[in-house]
Amino acid sequence: MNKTELVKAIAEKVEISAKDVAAVVDAYAVVIADALKSGDKVAVAGFGTYTLNKKPERSGFNPATGQSIVIAASNAPVLKFGKAYKEIFN
Numbered sequence: 001m002n003k004t005e006l007v008k009a010i011a012e013k014v015e016i017s018a019k020d021v022a023a024v025v026d027a028y029a030v031v032i033a034d035a036l037k038s039g040d041k042v043a044v045a046g047f048g049t050y051t052l053n054k055k056p057e058r059s060g061f062n063p064a065t066g067q068s069i070v071i072a073a074s075n076a077p078v079l080k081f082g083k084a085y086k087e088i089f090n
Contacts, residue, residue: 048081
């Protein structure tokens with residue numbers, strides 16, 4: 001499912017315009033990103049928790065040349081689903 005399909009499905013489910021749903025979906029993504037950038041975690045009850053994982057600098061290699069390289073430290077957003085949400089699928 002892509003964003004357009006998601007927006008259409010939500011719009012049909014709650015009976016509001018797709019344009020309004022698209023604005024909410026966009027705002028949701030921005031709010032989550034802003035919170036993670038500022039160091040906060042975002043917990044959505046019944047769904048999951050968004051956090052930012054800090055990956056340390058590490059060594060690796062270039063597969064094309066086999067040359068050893070240093071991979072810079074980075075941050076990766078993570079969504080850990082909550083127990084209630086996981087139980088839906090089991």
